[in-house]
Amino acid sequence: MGIPSDDVVQIRHADAAGEPTVVTVSCPDKTGLGCDLCRVVLLFGLSVVKGDMSTDGRWCYIVLWVLPRGGRPVAVPWDLLKDRLLQLCPVTPPFGFDNAYLAAAGLQDVAPPAPQLFLLKLCCLDRMGLLHDVTRVLCELELTIRRVKVSTTPDGSVLDLFFITDARELLHTKNRREETQDKLESVLGDSLTCCEIDPAGEDMLSCLQSWASLTPAIMEQMFNTNLIEEQSISTRGGTISVTMDNSLSTVHTLIQIQCGDHKGLLYDIMRTVKDCNIQISYGRFYASQNGRCEIDLFAVQSDGKKILDQHRQRALCYRLRMEVHRPLRVALVNRGPDTELLVANPVEVSGKGRPLVFYDITLALKNLQKRIFLVWLRLGGTLWKIGSGKSTDYTLVRSMSSRLPCGAGLWMQSPTC
CATH class of the missing domain: 3.30.70.260 (ACT domain)
Structure with a gap:
């Protein structure tokens, strides 16, 4: 009981x-x-x-x-x-x-069984922040975006295709579909001309594949571990310290972290510990008002023993410093008249990406007055392409498979182009 x-x-x-x-x-x-x-x-x-x-x-x-x-x-x-x-x-x-x-x-x-896949089709007139407004509604309704294709015609008409799953597992019901359509209509207003939700098969996802080529120079800029390690020594939020001590407990290894605070910090730490197969027996987290955080974790390996191997200690400390310092990897690349912004974030061993990354990217583009005209998004080896208005702005977001980073790229010109 x-x-x-x-x-x-x-x-x-x-x-x-x-x-x-x-x-x-x-x-x-x-x-x-x-x-x-x-x-x-x-x-x-x-x-x-x-x-x-x-x-x-x-x-x-x-x-x-x-x-x-x-x-x-x-x-x-x-x-x-x-x-x-x-x-x-x-x-x-x-x-x-x-x-x-x-x-x-x-x-x-x-x-649990894989959630049922649905296709949300939106036809509307383009406007500033359109994709973010739609993404916000889907997040509020607990609808997970699996893949997206957005295209804009020269006359300003937009066709959005969202492959989504429902955390509540109710999208097959008429009431849930009507709730989703009503909320989208309330946000998009008269610009919305069509809103349809239908069941979709996994085979339909294959027609929306698109891939970005990341050159060795870009990969070096985003994933140069030596450079990231040097930057983690002194950051805007202060120094980052990750240490281990086996002298304070006979059965546990004490992991101590001192660093600057950022959005989702505790999640980043717990995700890293989980992926490294480390078990926490006792933990304490405190974020001070000056933006500094202190974390104490009494941990053991999966076999219940202390972390005594020096190589394993160094590897875990290094991984924690990387995730605390740069949970998202960002790079700027010149592509002729355009500037490409690439953003990558890690994926859990379970295959789940960091929450709300696509939401945050579209919000940033909206705040920067960047109009989006073309999007590709794919989760689990996936791609998002985002562009803006009459300029040649794009955002490309690629979510790779387990243990590889999700990525995003944005090609930008001034909105007056």
Whole structure:
């Protein structure tokens, strides 16, 4: 018999404006749970200002103090956040069994079936920030973009093809489709001439393939580890320090990180630890008001032993410094009259990319007054091409397979061209 869901995830709201909301999770433990929880928090537009987590290998207890990103008061769907966090928590095993026994018997963590794929087709008139406005609506509705093709005709008409999946798994219903169409119509207004949602097969994705050629010079600029290592020594947010100590605990290795804060920092750390197959027994995270963060992690290897191998220690410290310093890789490349902006971000071993990257890119383009006229997006070996208005602006976003970075590129000229 499991424990009530209200006891698994609890959300205590702040007593005064500007104070953090406290999110508490108490459930059976599983590898990578902290990373998965931080990913959802990031998806809901929240920043973690303080965190504590502990586990005995069977049961874990996690407390996160969160604020809306940027300190701006926003309407956070707390009930929906609670549901999404609850879905990540393992079910309490029946009396007389434990998670280790169920996992050995193959009765735990069964992978859910792949979500059904749908094709969203939009026909409308072009305007500034169109793609970001559509992307924002899809994010708010928990619709995941798998692939995109956007094309604009000389007369300013736009055809958008979005291959999407629904986190709520309700897009096959009439009510869910009508909800999506109504929200898109409310944002696009009279410029929207057609909005259709139909089931799509995986075979349809093959017709939207496009690939970008990244020259060795571009790859060197974006992924030169020696250069990134030198830059991480002193950054705008202050120095980055990642150390390990085996003298303070007889059973754990202490990993200490001191660095500047950035959007999704705790997620980047937890993702790296998860991908390196490191298990955290106790962790503490604190972000000060001066923009500095301190993280203490008492960790063990997957075999339950301390991290004693010097090579493994250096490799893990190096990887953490890279992800803390530059979770996104950015490069500017001249292509004749155009300037190409390339953005790459890492992918989890599970194949999931960093949340909201496409959303943030389209928002940045909108703020920079860049009109988008052509887009290719593909997830899992994928490509986004984005361009603007009558100029030759493009953005190219390529999401590669597991353990390889997702990438984005933007060709720009002034909007007056």
